[in-house]
Amino acid sequence: MSDILTVEKLNKSFGKKKVLKDVSFNVQAGKIVGLVGPNGAGKTTIMKAILGLFEFQSGKIVINGREVSSVNHQALSEVGALIEYPGIYPFLTGMQHLELFADNETTRKEDIQNIIEKLNIGSYINRKAKAYSLGMKQKLGIALALLNKPKFVILDEPMNGLDPKATKELRNLILELAKEGTTFLISSHILSELEKLVDEIVVIDNGKIVKQTSMEALSDSNGNYLVLTTSDDEKARKVFATEGIKLEKADQIKIRKTSDNQLTGLIQLLSSHQIDIVDVQHEHNDLETSLLDLLDNDQVKE
Numbered sequence: 386m387s388d389i390l391t392v393e394k395l396n397k398s399f400g401k402k403k404v405l406k407d408v409s410f411n412v413q414a415g416k417i418v419g420l421v422g423p424n425g426a427g428k429t430t431i432m433k434a435i436l437g438l439f440e441f442q443s444g445k446i447v448i449n450g451r452e453v454s455s456v457n458h459q460a461l462s463e464v465g466a467l468i469e470y471p472g473i474y475p476f477l478t479g480m481q482h483l484e485l486f487a488d489n490e491t492t493r494k495e496d497i498q499n500i501i502e503k504l505n506i507g508s509y510i511n512r513k514a515k516a517y518s519l520g521m522k523q524k525l526g527i528a529l530a531l532l533n534k535p536k537f538v539i540l541d542e543p544m545n546g547l548d549p550k551a552t553k554e555l556r557n558l559i560l561e562l563a564k565e566g567t568t569f570l571i572s573s574h575i576l577s578e579l580e581k582l583v584d585e586i587v588v589i590d591n592g593k594i595v596k597q598t599s600m601e602a603l604s605d606s607n608g609n610y611l612v613l614t615t616s617d618d619e620k621a622r623k624v625f626a627t628e629g630i631k632l633e634k635a636d637q638i639k640i641r642k643t644s645d646n647q648l649t650g651l652i653q654l655l656s657s658h659q660i661d662i663v664d665v666q667h668e669h670n671d672l673e674t675s676l677l678d679l680l681d682n683d684q685v686k687e
C-alpha cells in the first residue's frame with residue numbers, strides 16, 4: 386500500500402528548545418493511525434508541521450508525493466484538519482461556518498446536510514457559535530475538517546469535550562469514512578477510545594519517535610499473559626523460580642505468554658511437582674497498559 390504521508394528526519398526547535406528530534410514515520414493510504422505520547426511530547430507540533438503552519442529546521446514532509454513546507458501548501462488541498470482549538474467565529478452560526486468553508490465547486494448542499502446529520506449537530510446549527518459549549522464547538526470543528534471530503538484527515542484530540550454518545554458517533558463516522566478510503570492521523574489521550582479506532586500507532590516521547598507499530602503487533606508482543614491459580618501457589622512460585630520462569634506480579638502467578646503451547650508445558654512442569662492448576666485466566670493488555678510499558682522500557686532521556 387502506498388504512503389499518503391511520509392515524515393523524514395524532522396527537526397524543530399522553538400528558540401533553544403529542541404521539540405522534534407529526527408522524527409520519521411509514515412502513514413499508509415486508507416489507514417487510521419494514532420499519534421500518542423505524554424503531554425508535551427510533540428504531537429501537536431508534528432501535526433502543525435505537516436500542515437505547513439511553521440518553518441522547521443530540517444527534514445522532509447511529503448503528502449501524496451508532494452513536499453509540504455511553510456511556503457508550499459499545494460499538497461494540503463486534499464487534507465482536512467482540526468488542530469488544538471477549532472477556529473470558530475463567535476458571531477456566525479454553525480451553518481454559516483459550513484457554508485463559508487465549503488469548497489463551492491465540489492461541495493453541494495447535501496454534503497453539508499450529510500455532515501450535520503452524521504455528527505448530530507442539527508439542533509443548534511442555526512445558532513450563533515458564541516452560545517456553543519466546548520463539545521458543540523468541537524463537533525463543529527470536526528464537521529469543518531470533514532466537510533470537503535478530504536483524502537487525508539488530521540485530528541488533534543478530536544474527542545475533547547465530547548460526551549459518550551458524541552464520541553461514539555464520531556468513532557462510527559471515522560470508521561465509515563476509513564472504509565471508503567479516507568486516511569486519518571489522530572492524536573488522543575483517550576487511549577480506550579483510540580484503541581477502538583486505529584490500525585497503527587506512532588508513539589512519541591520527548592520529541593522522538595519511540596515506536597511505530599500495528600495495533601495487532603503491539604498487543605501480541607506486549608500484552609498477553611496467563612494467570613494461574615494452583616493447588617499450592619507457594620510451591621508453584623518456588624518451582625518457577627528454580628526453572629527461571631519470571632512472574633510478572635508479586636501477588637499473582639502471572640506469566641507473559643510467549644507461545645501457544647506454553648500452557649501445556651506449564652501444566653506438565655507443575656504436575657511433575659504434584660501441583661494442580663485449578664484455574665487459568667488469559668489476560669490481555671489494553672493500549673494504555675501496553676503504552677505505559679513501552680514508555681517505561683524505552684524512556685527517552687533529554
Ligand SMILES: Nc1ncnc2c1ncn2[C@@H]1O[C@H](COP(=O)(O)OP(=O)(O)OP(=O)(O)O)[C@@H](O)[C@H]1O
Binds near residue numbers: 424426
Ligand atoms: N509556539 C511554541 N513556542 C515555544 N514552545 C512551544 C511552542 N509550541 C510548543 N512548544 C513546546 O513544544 C513541546 C511540544 O509541544 P506539543 O504541543 O507539540 O506537545 P503535545 O505532545 O501535543 O502535548 P499535549 O499532549 O500536552 O497536547 C512542549 O515542550 C511545548 O512547550
